[in-house]
Amino acid sequence: MDEILVHAVEQLDEKTVKEVVIDRLQAGFGPLYIQEQVSLGMDKVGILYEQGEYFIADLIMAGVIFKDILELDEMKSGFSVPSEKIGTVVIGTAAGDLHDIGKNIFGSMLKSAGFNVVDLGVDVSPEDFCRAILGAKPDIVAISGVLTIALESINATIELLRQVGMRDNVKVILGGKCVSPSACNIIGVDAYTTDLPEGVKICLSWV
Ligand code: B12
Missing domain, CATH: 1.10.1240.10 (Methionine synthase domain)
Structure with a gap:
């Protein structure tokens, strides 16, 4: 340290x-x-x-x-952006949560890895996630949840994706320190990590 x-x-x-x-x-x-x-x-x-x-x-x-x-x-300058794009990621912090520093760093790292990143900001409702997915047709949805209470809206987001038949069209990666791996299994996301380089590796493996 x-x-x-x-x-x-x-x-x-x-x-x-x-x-x-x-x-x-x-x-x-x-x-x-x-x-x-x-x-x-x-x-x-x-x-x-x-x-x-x-x-x-x-x-x-x-x-x-x-x-x-x-x-x-x-x-x-540590996050240079290549011109050729390898896929699209829609990223946002879950509804009820205003923490965005980890999300922003992850977004920069994804851009640097060659992804087109659509950043929805913070406090993103399940409906706004769905609307953005319909519009941007991403390969991946990355959700940040730093507050423990964000788990509820993350769950609602995944549930809404299922209800409107969009869940199978995208991979979902979840990050944020207050989310446990077991909770992620229950919610049904494709990957969970708080380690940013590992998160980028996972996204790269999906495209
Ligand atoms: C700064 C801060 C704030 C700032 C945030 C500013 C901002 N623009 O983000 C402000 C002032 C807004 C804030 C508000 C609050 N905060 Co706050 N905050 C913090 C603090 C000190 C640092 C957070 C941070 O930026 N860390 C650095 C970044 C890099 O870490 P990170 O966001 O966790 O991201 C890492 C990983 O999680 C991962 N990651 C994050 N997102 C994603 C997404 C993907 C896809 C991937 C792969 C990875 C990933 O990447 C990063 C690298 O490791 C933490 C303490 C802590 N231990 O983290 C408390 C903390 C998160 N806050 C807390 C609380 C309680 C609050 C408030 C409720 C306080 C209040 N009474 O109002 C409000 C909630 C407001 C809201 N609705 O969101 C608690 C949460 C407790 C809990 N279990 O829910 C914490 C843990 C403090 C504590 N120990 O009590 N906070």
Whole structure:
């Protein structure tokens, strides 16, 4: 673990986070390393929130810090986009859930792997997922659910896909830390992972 970086994120010390990230990138560490270490810091922010030491404003600040890091040119250049497309992915965060950092990183990685990515944003209803699938005719639907309560709307989305006869036309991959593998089996998605490179590999294996 990169103690300095993780600690700076935990302390919501935006200036130090940026300085350390730039230092690590210049030292040759890649965007994936940065993303993993900043995520570890976010986990610590989450723990402090659970313990009542941090409040919602701190979660907001943590999100802002992560998003600013992802906007650095050095981070973006790690995700170059090839011109030839190998398939289409519709991606979105499930209804009731506003967390989008993991989803956005996964979307960038899919683009970089050659996918055309249709990003529906956050709080996406089952109906909006279905409408987008009808319009974009994707090979894959990627759903992000960070909140445990998102499981309910993810279930409703898969159920609606079944009801309108679209479930067999697409592969569904689910990601997000608050979803357990057993719950995913019950819902009936094709794959589940919180590991982004593994998620990209799974999507590549489907096209
Ligand atoms: C920042 C943050 C916020 C920000 C989010 C900003 C944003 N734009 O995303 C804001 C302020 C909006 C927020 C709000 C809330 N949050 Co919040 N938040 C966090 C925090 C600190 C970091 C989340 C994060 O970005 N992590 C870094 C990214 C990279 O990780 P990630 O999104 O999980 O993605 C990873 C994987 O899950 C995976 N992944 C994600 N999506 C997908 C999709 C696919 C297809 C694949 C393959 C992979 C994948 O890829 C990433 C790499 O590992 C977490 C703590 C934590 N441990 O994560 C709490 C946390 C998620 N929040 C929590 C809570 C409770 C809330 C609130 C309910 C608080 C409140 N009382 O209002 C609200 C809910 C609002 C809503 N309706 O969504 C809880 C959730 C508990 C639970 N089990 O449900 C957590 C765990 C904090 C805690 N420990 O209590 N939050």
